[in-house]
Amino acid sequence: MKKKQSKKKTQNKKKKNYSETTAFANIEKTSIPPTKPKRSSSGIPKYVADRMARRIFFTAGIPTILGMSVFVVSYIIVTRNIAEIPPSSTIAISALFFLLGLAGLSFGILSASWDKEPGSFFGIENIPMNIQRAKAAFKPATQNFEDKS
Template identity: 50%
Template sequence: MTDQRQSLPFEPKSAPKGQSQGSRKGGSAPAQRQEAIPKPVANRMARRVAIFTGLPSLAGMGVFVLSYVLMTRGIADIAPGVTLAGSGFFFLLGLAGLSYGVLSASWEKNNGSLLGLENVKPNLQRMRESIRAQKESKS
């Protein structure tokens, strides 16, 4: 009554019945796991996401602070809708930065350029191929 399911791309392959993870290669040392995203690439992605999401999010919060300071000191009369629209814009920019941070990271040994524009197209193609392969394996 075991339920057979296909493993996800990032899950380690399980050992056949009767074998433990360590005995798969014949030694007592644990088998090396295949990573879906190499650690240097994941670190590069995390840095880019932190920058491209963090800075717009800080700007979104800064709109509230700036609006408050300008209103309380009598420098400008800002409508609440303008404050809301301004902060909303920066938070949406941060949301777009989340995707851009992942898609602009280089999968090569070198870090790539500062903005990573040359990596977006190949990474989108990799993502499409991965989705296509998952759909084909399900049917």
């Protein structure tokens, strides 16, 4: 058993210590050349995403902010004895604004044009085409292939 241990010690002594310059000198020669990133056509282009974000800000953001501000305005009116507002009407009006914001979110996404040009102001003509795109995105890939041929 002692002989085996002595062999291990001699093997460790045979290893050479390389300096950093010699250890990494050939790394550039053995590395894989960089490849060009492949463009994916499945994502939403940036100009379309920006257009969607602007529409969502106006059609969903403003009603959502109004929905939150209903509570603040109602509180101010009740605490200053300007009017007596029942809590159920405050909740109903706030819920109405939140539902309007939810509808605005859907409208903002579906009404955005996928063309380079921005399209019309409201973008109502783009809604049916974008609904078809959304339906096609949820179909299996084989079914999409069969539909095209």
